[in-house]
Amino acid sequence: MLPNPQAPIRSFLTGCLFLAALVTGALMIWVLRQEDGGQYCVADGGELFGLCRPTADFLINGLVWYALIFGALALPIASVVVMRWAARRRGGGPGTPGQP
Secondary structure, rough: OOOOOOOOHHHHHHHHHHHHHHHHHHHHHHHHOOHHHHHHOOOOOOOEOEEEEEEEHHHHHHHHHHHHHHHHHHHHHHHHHHHHHHHHHHHHOOOOOOOO
């Protein structure tokens, strides 16, 4: 996944999505491997690669973790984009045509 110089913000956000997926997956695997991780497993659900089949509420928790981690990673660039957009909309500030 190489950066795209034609779309740096999109490239950064794609990297944030990928990194958030890795961190969330590692966190979910870590929780399931803990001693009390069995409470998040379906009874008689079987195993895959030494991990039990997680319950639906645990998977929903994983989605929430993913959204929070992505939000934390993407917030700095998103805030800069919004501030530039607001400055352009007001008609002033750096980054607008005719302004230094």
